[in-house]
Amino acid sequence: MISGGLDSMLAARTIQEQGIHVEGINFFTGFCVEGHTHAIREKDKAKPKRNNSLWVAEQLGIKLHIVDVIEEYKNVLLNPKHGYGQHMNPCLDCKIFMVNKAKQWIVENDFDFIITGEVIGQRPMSQRKATMPIVARESGADDLLLRPLCAKNLPATLPEREGWVDREKLHDITGRSRKPQMAMAKDFGIDEYSQPAGGCCFLTDKYYSAKLVDLWKARDSREYELDDVMLLKVGRHIRPQPHYKLIIAREEGEGRFLEGYKKDYISMKCVSHQGPLVLIDGTIAAEDLYLAASITARYGQGREAEQVEINVLYQDGAERCLQVKPMLEQDIPKAWFI
């Protein structure tokens, strides 16, 4: 299982060193940080937009199979048997789910066992000594699940017992220190790898999780679609009233991305001055339009003007123009910002 990070890269490499054919599998839940925001935001244009798991696979010289699990993942996120981590991250259930999918995949594709980059004690929720057997058992992978980086601290798995893999050449890393992995990377001649600061998943992000919970609360339902997940990654979100919120593009790249949603949402844009595109998520009443328009005006070049003109575009193409006074920054309550 290739996440795009260093640990799974080292795990795969350790097994390759034993002359074993390895192929990578990577799961896309919709919440993966992978390139998305970089691809959207103009200011990040200079940064490489590579997909880390593809890059890792290429470095290792292995094939990579990326599996779309967006739909199935909903149940993991909405009903995690083992609960959430610090934010909306159901890490243990997520691990179990992914290993289970990998198990199905190896059966269908005639592979012998699964390798992950897990390390005992590396993560507080999903990578503890106590959770290692839970993942193996509840995923149904049992002893076909080999963790080469910490295998020597765990009971021998089937590949080790059968001699497919030489247990002596596996590792015994524990704990949160990254030093053993860095040393191993050096030994393997791997000098470039990604070390995502906030993890690889938006669900571990405090602000993202808050926006997700806000969305569920506002809709009185925890149903979500991929577009919802994507839109939570983009723009400034302001909820002046429970039944609608504004998604305000922060720069050109985001504006272009939001343009793609104009047929699905009511949108607003200042026409008398330069200003960002704003989507309205929820059901906005006619009397709320002025408030939304004055907030929209606040984020455009006309913010100091006495009056600006805001165009309201409905999903069916109908349009309406409103003359509003831009709201002052100090008049927008902090609680409206999600």
Add this chain to the structure above:
Amino acid sequence: MTREVLNARRLLCPLPVIRTQDKVKKMQPGDQLEVICTDPGVMQDIPTWCRINGHKVLELLSGDHEYTVILEVGDDKLNKLPIDLTM
């Protein structure tokens, strides 16, 4: 040889790669696929995916916020190495 077009506009990486991968699975070696996207990340990701999976990129086109990758499906037979325990 057939040539097909895949509309991957509005999708963000890795979804265009996933859609390409799933489409290519149903095609034959030598067939061509034109993938039209709006995420500039595809200019890097689809060629990488092609390289590691044995397909050939014929053309990369970009213009007016659209990015097109034309690829030729390779002979993607699994070629597993036997387990070698002598190493």
